[in-house]
Amino acid sequence: MNRKRNASVRWSLISLVMLLILAVSPIWTQAATDEGGYVIAYFRSDPSQTGEKIQKLHYGYSRDGLKWYELNNNAPVADLLYPLRDPFLDKGPDGIWRLVYTTPDVDSNGNNIPNYYLGYAESTDLIHWTNQKRLDLMKNYRPANTVYNAWAPEWVYNDETGKYIIFWSSTLNASSPSNNKHYKATTTDWNTFSDASILFDPGVKTIDANMLRYDKNGEDFYYLFYKDESASPMKIKQTWASEPVNKIEYEDPAHISDNYITPDYTEGPEAFKIIGQNKWHLIYDYWSQGKYGLKTTTNIEDPTAWSAENSNARFPYKMRHAGVADLTESELWALINQYSLDAHYKLDAAALDASGNNRNGTLIGSPVFTSSGGVAGGYVNLDGIDDGIQLANSPGTGFMHDAFSMRSVSMWFKADQTSSTQVLYDEGGASNGFAVKIENGNLLAGIANNNVRKSVSTAFTDTLGWHHVAAVFREGTLELYLDGALKASVNSGIPTVGAHTDFGGLGKRFAQDAFNGTNDGAYFKGKMDQVKIFDVPLFGQDVVDLYETP
Known part of the structure; x- marks a missing residue:
């Protein structure tokens, strides 16, 4: 007997069985890499910061630093003690997040009154804020001088000294911000601060400094980006130093860029490194035009190396003077789940909404819940005859009724058959709507607006294992993901799905759907688990995360 050959055959059979198991089973471990992303913090106003002013903390998020999507439907994420x-x-x-900001007084007519305070708050999770206070860092200049303002603060940590360096712009002895210079103070505990002193004074009026640490061959250099208010129109330059508070080097004419690095009428520069790449983005605020711009470089040392403005960048509407920070994967998901998860149905015991938004479903027929055996706990079994879960009433407004330009639906399912039409998700109807279905050995996602419809599809015939589907609508682009992979995408030409008053929900068609299907029915036969509805368009990595960690 050839024992070696038989052993090889046995291992081949075992390997084949393992491959078959993996082919029909989801991977339920944590993501192999922590790619992370970015948060952008901002306030909102109309162009030239007139008209509407929402002086509160807002968030957006991005995976690539190029396209930024507003969280919390572009509404404030915190109501701090002071205007922001x-x-x-x-x-x-x-591990403590520290927020600093300009904090004007506001008169009874809603007009801002400058003062010499900076706003401050702390958080461990970017959601709950404590130790809120105003910092008086210019007090050593008073009363010998009057301090008109304290604007656009930022901070960096110097790991060589163990001190935080806070820097901002102020004007002394004037009734307007006529001679802003950059000041600094240091602290180790955010309770006791050094006297303020000049950080950077190039001899002209400047404001809005942003500091970027750059590691060059194991040595740190600090690049300072700032708005030159002596330019007409105002725009941004950069300079550098070998230490974060080296005033002489920052002011050295040989260090200050000869050229302006942004277009006219720009301010609020914020430079940041792209995670895992030798590439930096610079974003800036067109303050008089109510929009944002972005440039890129692979050579931060050369101020002439910045690219032309990227026309593919995307920012939240009316975003003003923003700050950017890196996020870990878990930090990013905590913000998405807190501020942009419209509903989450675990489906392990009932159709309850676990998002905290109280959007509980109503059972139709007799769905059967099982407490274990799903991808994350239990699941619901739908009989394909008369079972479903209603999430939206008719007529109605609000959740699953309002118009939208961004939406993501994620769910796990295990189909008993794939030949007949079976609607997994139904929102709206044939005129305006969003839906996911199985039909004739295919998995499809579709949208409709004003009776114009677009859909994407991928082959799907498996009935043995659990699968993850995500349908993403991103301001006209419709994407379909299966088991973490993008399978189909189309530029639909439909930027917005209009408001809809129809019934909607899971596991069936509610009268009509976005594919132009009519009549109540198209019941799904099989199991369903972990349904999540988001008001942001998920990035590819987000979908991978939902697949790898149900």
């Missing part, structure tokens, strides 16, 4: 403008936040070596 020009927010900047970052995480210290102790």
